[in-house]
Amino acid sequence: MTEHLLEVRDLSVRFHTARGMVNAVNGISWHLDRGETLAILGESGSGKSVSASAIMNLIDCPPGEITSGQILFEGRDLLTLDAETRRDINGRRIAMIFQDPLSHLNPVYPVGWQIAEAGMAHGLPRAKARARTLQLLTRVGIPDPEAAMAKYPHQFSGGQRQRLMIAMALVLKPDILIADEPTTALDVTVQAEVLSLLEELQEETGMGLLLITHDLGVVAEAADRAVVMEGGRVVETGTPRDLYHGASHPYTRKLLAAAPGKGEMRQPDEAPAPILQVRGLEKSYGPFRALRGVDFDLRAGETLAVVGESGSGKSTVARLLLRLEEATGGSALWKGEDLLQKSPRQMAPLRRQLQMVFQDPTQSLAPHMSVFQIISEAWAIHPGILPKARWRARVAELLEQVGLRPEHAERHPHQFSGGQRQRIAIARALALEPELIICDEAVSALDVSIQAQVIDLLGKLRDELGLAFIFIAHDLPVVRDFADRVLVMQKGEIVEQGSVAQIFDAPQALYTQRLLAAGLDADPDVQADRRAARLALAK
Amino acid sequence: MSSMLGKRAVSSFISLMVLIVLVFFLSRLTGDPAALYLPVDASEAMRDNFREIHGLNDPVLVQFTHYITDLVCFDFGDSLRKARPALEVVLDSFTWTLQLALITMALVSAAAIALGSLAAFHVGSWLDRLASGLSLIGASAPDFWIAIVGIVLFSVTLGWLPTSGTGTVWHWVLPIAVLFIRPFGLILQVVRGSMITALGSAYVKTARAKGVRNRPVIFVHTLRNAMLPVITVIGDQAAALLNGAVVVETIFGFPGVGKLMIDSILQRDFNVILAAIMVTALAIFLMNLLIDIAYALLDPRIRT
Incomplete structure (x- = not known):
């Protein structure tokens, strides 16, 4: 039997939690060879990150415990090595980068030192570590590397921080790089850049790359092989193409079916008059102009998607319309009345018609209130919608409408999963019988399969209740499936707007083309075309 | 800055x-x-x-x-009671209080940081429980009661320490010991909590993934981050002591600014009251400034 660079055999990890013993990883086996990219694909709770932590000896014991198995690195079982030997392997032979580079970089030390430390921890002299850091910063594309050395993590953008992490991991040219969701928090164009960088570096060094991800598109773009995990078990292994076209396990098929961007595009009918007319909307923070004269219309019952990368101003539009922040200029006519000119008193009754669903339901639902209180609070604020005697019955109805059960009313938000919490947030918004719901990245934090369910729910409510949506998102495939019209924003301006078909099939603006080419598709063949388009655009 | x-x-x-x-x-x-x-x-x-x-x-x-x-013109008037410039009277007392506060806070900080860190490294151990117990007692015990019990035990019964006044090193022991207890309990808790948070942080995980040895992980990566909230609490506690430890100074007949203020109020020595308030307020302002500077030195995010 040939020896693999890294081989995980029958690994099981369990955690002691408040709710008893949880088997996070259950007898998984896979291997990684030199120069190969292996993706571990799974949704939250599948155990995909735990196996990486086990390789890096980062599982805290207690509460974690490796109960069986081997992790063979060049034939040596890492689990039987002494602590000092394992420490020495970390960073020198096997390195790791993480999902959220801001919290994974130490906030109080300059990044140059933090990168050099990866070498110094293994005996590289300071001067050499510094020289290597400078070389790597140049390689990963940090502008002005000499000056960047003395800067702190908070002074870089998200994409740059991930480049810093990559530089840090590569100081000693490791044999294996483990990347745990390395592009999840990044904009699509930045994600594409970071993935290409990883691929180039892999070609240069011949390292094995272990890519942990929940994103089928990342697998299609970057992986040679993929391991699909569910509930702590490996359910299927194969090349991205084999998995995409011939998945045998129902879970893999379910994941593939849930991947957005495959359905029919909606054909908007031009008939209804606009209910919202936004003209010249402006917002400045000091000298910084976050929004520069945004104009758009929203028709009754229409779903208008606002897409763009972070900093494009798409969330600012929502906050200004709801008067969560004050605009510095422009108007927003809601059925003929300017929302931006209303006093707080005049605004109160209008708020009923305009509701919002936020990105993170864990933060947007008050943790100490029961679901009944969360939903019925709206009726206490807006008297006259519903007599108190009917509150209970109506909460039960709303919960059923969003796919929960009436008895859930007495529970608290922490007793629900992320997808269920977002359903509660939707029920809360529906309680006021609004005409417009603004969703700010409402499905971004959810797993693919849950995301598909929530999108289905929103679509159903749209058809039943004739709701209009402003759907703010950075995830283009979801927008493609859900929206009628799309606004593309960049740096506080609308660069293009049109029907879904216009934007996705015949984008005019270069920025829109770039955005679409940077998006990752679950189909490896489509993804290969995208990659070609992206490279062409880059030239 | x-x-x-x-x-x-x-x-x-x-x-x-x-x-x-x-x-x-x-x-x-x-x-x-x-x-x-x-x-x-x-x-x-x-x-x-x-x-x-x-x-x-x-x-x-x-x-x-x-x-x-x-x-x-920095003229605070004269003290009615002592017929001397009020500022002079206050500065005399304030010197005593300043010494008392500095010595106490230095001891408290050292002890709380050491014990709090140890407790954080061994969460749930007997040491951790002991530290938590001590800190709870320390933070909740009334200082006048501890002062009186201290005098009864160490001065009256055992005869080891003087009951009150100043003069020898031994006179400082009981006031410092009594003032030590409450800030020690509070700061210990903050150190422990903030060390536990820092040890579980993502950047510590990164350091371990880089292969950094245990000692630098703790002393380089963890400690500096964990000290940020601690410094704030140390500043608050130090400010409270600078204000004059009224009860402790009175019980031990310690000629500090707290005792001076109480005496001046009782004797309607207006100029001294005002001067004492100005001096302590200025001291607290400087103290807070020091804390801000320390904070900015430790945390680059504050500087920009």
């Missing part, structure tokens, strides 16, 4: 002004000093004379104007 210091200076100056106005007028409400300083059988003429000498006959607003103009 300099703009931050400037803003601080302006806001502190405004609070100081408000404080002066409040204290000046409120202390005038406590009664007539002439009734206190002159014999009971003093004639009305004598009382008038006393008031005239000390400018107490003028309308209050005139007195206030005089006071402010003198203040601009």
Whole structure:
């Protein structure tokens, strides 16, 4: 039997939690060879990150415990090595980068030192570590590397921080790089850049790359092989193409079916008059102009998607319309009345018609209130919608409408999963019988399969209740499936707007083309075309 | 950073002004000093004379104007009781308090950081439980009670330490020990909590993934981050001590600014009260400035 660079055999990890013993990883086996990219694909709770932590000896014991198995690195079982030997392997032979580079970089030390430390921890002299850091910063594309050395993590953008992490991991040219969701928090164009960088570096060094991800598109773009995990078990292994076209396990098929961007595009009918007319909307923070004269219309019952990368101003539009922040200029006519000119008193009754669903339901639902209180609070604020005697019955109805059960009313938000919490947030918004719901990245934090369910729910409510949506998102495939019209924003301006078909099939603006080419598709063949388009655009 | 210091200076100056106005007028409400300083059988003429000498006959607003103009020249007036410049009297006492506060806080910080860190490394161990127990008792025990029990035990029963006053090193032991307890309990808890948070943080995980040894993980990566909230609490506690540990100073007859303030209030020695308040307020302002500077030195995010 040939020896693999890294081989995980029958690994099981369990955690002691408040709710008893949880088997996070259950007898998984896979291997990684030199120069190969292996993706571990799974949704939250599948155990995909735990196996990486086990390789890096980062599982805290207690509460974690490796109960069986081997992790063979060049034939040596890492689990039987002494602590000092394992420490020495970390960073020198096997390195790791993480999902959220801001919290994974130490906030109080300059990044140059933090990168050099990866070498110094293994005996590289300071001067050499510094020289290597400078070389790597140049390689990963940090502008002005000499000056960047003395800067702190908070002074870089998200994409740059991930480049810093990559530089840090590569100081000693490791044999294996483990990347745990390395592009999840990044904009699509930045994600594409970071993935290409990883691929180039892999070609240069011949390292094995272990890519942990929940994103089928990342697998299609970057992986040679993929391991699909569910509930702590490996359910299927194969090349991205084999998995995409011939998945045998129902879970893999379910994941593939849930991947957005495959359905029919909606054909908007031009008939209804606009209910919202936004003209010249402006917002400045000091000298910084976050929004520069945004104009758009929203028709009754229409779903208008606002897409763009972070900093494009798409969330600012929502906050200004709801008067969560004050605009510095422009108007927003809601059925003929300017929302931006209303006093707080005049605004109160209008708020009923305009509701919002936020990105993170864990933060947007008050943790100490029961679901009944969360939903019925709206009726206490807006008297006259519903007599108190009917509150209970109506909460039960709303919960059923969003796919929960009436008895859930007495529970608290922490007793629900992320997808269920977002359903509660939707029920809360529906309680006021609004005409417009603004969703700010409402499905971004959810797993693919849950995301598909929530999108289905929103679509159903749209058809039943004739709701209009402003759907703010950075995830283009979801927008493609859900929206009628799309606004593309960049740096506080609308660069293009049109029907879904216009934007996705015949984008005019270069920025829109770039955005679409940077998006990752679950189909490896489509993804290969995208990659070609992206490279062409880059030239 | 300099703009931050400037803003601080302006806001502190405004609070100081408000404080002066409040204290000046409120202390005038406590009664007539002439009734206190002159014999009971003093004639009305004598009382008038006393008031005239000390400018107490003028309308209050005139007195206030005089006071402010003198203040601009750093003249706080004389102490009624000691017939010496009030500022001199206050600075004498303040020196005592400053020493007491500095020594106590240095000991408290060292002990709390050491024990709190140890507790954080071994969460749930006997040491951790002991530290938590100590800190709970420390933070909740009333200091007057501890002071009295301390005197009874160590001075009266065992005869090891003097009961009160100053003079030898031994006189400092009981006041410091009593003042030590409460801040120690509070700071210990903060150190423990913030060390646990820092040890579980993502950047510590990164350091371990880089293969950094245990010792630098703790002393380089963890400690500096964990110290940020601790410094704030140390500053608060130090400010409380600078304000004069009224109860402890009174019980131990320690000639600090807290005791001076109480005595001056009881004796309607207005100039001393005002001077004492100004001096301690200034000290607390400087103290907070030091904390801000330390914070900015430790955390680059504050600097920009």
